[in-house]
Amino acid sequence: MKKFLLIFAVLTFALSSVFAATGTLHLIFTNGQIVEESGLNYYEFDVQAWLSEGTEVLGAGMVYVEYPVDIFGDLAITNNIVTVTKTGILAGTFPEITIELYDIFKNDTYTDCYAITFDSPFMGNPDLKDYFSNVSIDPLQPSDLLKIRMLISGVGYGNVLFPSYIPGIDNVYYTFEIENFDGGLDVSEAIEVVYEDTTTNDTTIVDPPLEPVGSIEYKSLVAAWKKNTIEIKWSTKNEVDIEGFIVKRSINGGEAEEIASYLTDPSLLSQANINVMKYAYLDYDVMASNSYSYTIEAIDIVGYAFPYGPVDVITDFVVLESYPNPFNPSFVVPFELFSLQNVDIKLYDMSGRVVRNIATGTYGAGHYEYRVDCDDLSSGVYILRSVINENPTSQKMLLVK
Secondary structure, three states, rough: OOHHHHHHHHHHHHHOOOEEEEOOEEEEEEEEEEEOOOEEEEEEEEEEEOOOOOOOOOEEEEEEOOOOOHHHHOOOOOOOOOOEEEEEHOHHHHOOOOEEOEEEEEEEOOEEEEEEEEEOOOOHHHHHHHHHHOOOOOOOOEEEEEEEEEEEEOEEEEEEEOOOOOHHHHOOOEEEEOEEEOOOEEEEEEEEEEOOOOOOOOOOOOOOOOOOOEEEEEEEEEEEEOOEEEEEEEEEEEEEEHHHHHEEEEEEOOOOOOEOOOOOOOOHHHOOOOOOEEEEEEEOOOOOOEEEEEEEEEEEOOOOEEEEEEEEEEEEEEEEOOOOOOOOEEEEEEEEEOOOEEEEEEOOOOOOOOEEEEEEEEEEOOEEEEEEEEEOOOEEEEEEEEEOOEEEEEEEEEEEO
C-alpha cells in the first residue's frame, strides 16, 4: 500500500501542471474467459479504450482491478497470480533502438484490488509520436490496451471491475503531450463477469408461468461489423429478478435462432448490481455477403422471456487490416466487396504526398489483395488511405529497413 501511494504521488506530481485534452476516455473490460493450462485454471480478460472526441495518443495511465477474493484470494500481485500482456496500441517497440514503447509496473492497492500502470519513456517528445497509435474514436472498435490473466484458486461468482472509490479517477490517464482529458474517465463498461463452477448438476426444464416474475427496462441495442465478426451491444436499466440473456440471429430474413445463452456464456449473466447495465456479444460465425438481424431476450428467474429488437446489420464492403505492419519492403492490402463499388486506395508520406497509387476505379464483388512494394522508400511512417463508396478509412504503416 505504501509503495502504491508513493508511485501515485510521484506520477500525480509529475503531471500536475498540464492542460486538458478534448473528450472523455472510455475504459472497457471485455472478453472474459476461463482457460486451462498445465492443469491450472486461469481467468483472463482484455482492457480496451476509446475516445469520445478528439484524436490522441496515450502517454500514461492506470488500470485498477477489483476482484472477488473467494475466487482469487487476496493480495493478487503480492501472491504472484497476475500476469499482464501489452496489446494493441500499447504493444511494440521503438524500431531503431528496440526498446519498449510503454513500460508497465503492477502493485496491490488493497486486499481485493490492484493497479497496473503504464507510461511511455518518450512521453512529451513530439519527434517520436508517429511511432505510437491513436486511441480509437469508434465505440464498436475500441483500442486494445492489455490482456490480464489471473490464477483461479477457488469456486465462486462475481465481477472484475474498475472500482468507483479510487481517488482522482478522472486524472489517471494522460495524452502523449502530458495532458489529461477534460471529459474525465468513464468506467461504466469496465466490468466483466467471473464465473467458475466445477460442479455438475442435472437441470429440469419447466414451462414458464403465464405471468412474468421479473422486469427490465431496455435502453439501447446496436450491432455492427468489427473486422471479421459482428458485435452486438445493448444496455438496460432496472433489472429485477433477471437471470441473463439469450442472443438470437436471423440470416437473410430467415427464422431467428438462438446462438448464445447465459446458461453457457457467463458474459451474458445479469449484472443487476449496478445502475446501468451494458452487455456485448461477438458473433464469429458470420459471412460478410449475408445480411443479419439480431434479437435479445432477457430471461427472468422463472424462465419468462423479455424480447428486444430486432436490429439489422447489412454491409456492402469490408476493409481488412493491411499486413505485415511494420513491413520491409512490402505489405499486402486486402479488402472485400459484395457489390459494385468505387475504390480509391493510396499510400501517403507524412507530408501528404502520394507515394503509391494502389487501387483506383470501379470494382465488382470479390476478394482483393494488392502487394505494395516500397523498396525505394525510406524508413518511416506512412498513411494508407482507403475510400470505398465514399467511406474513408486510414491505417498507419511503418516501414523499417
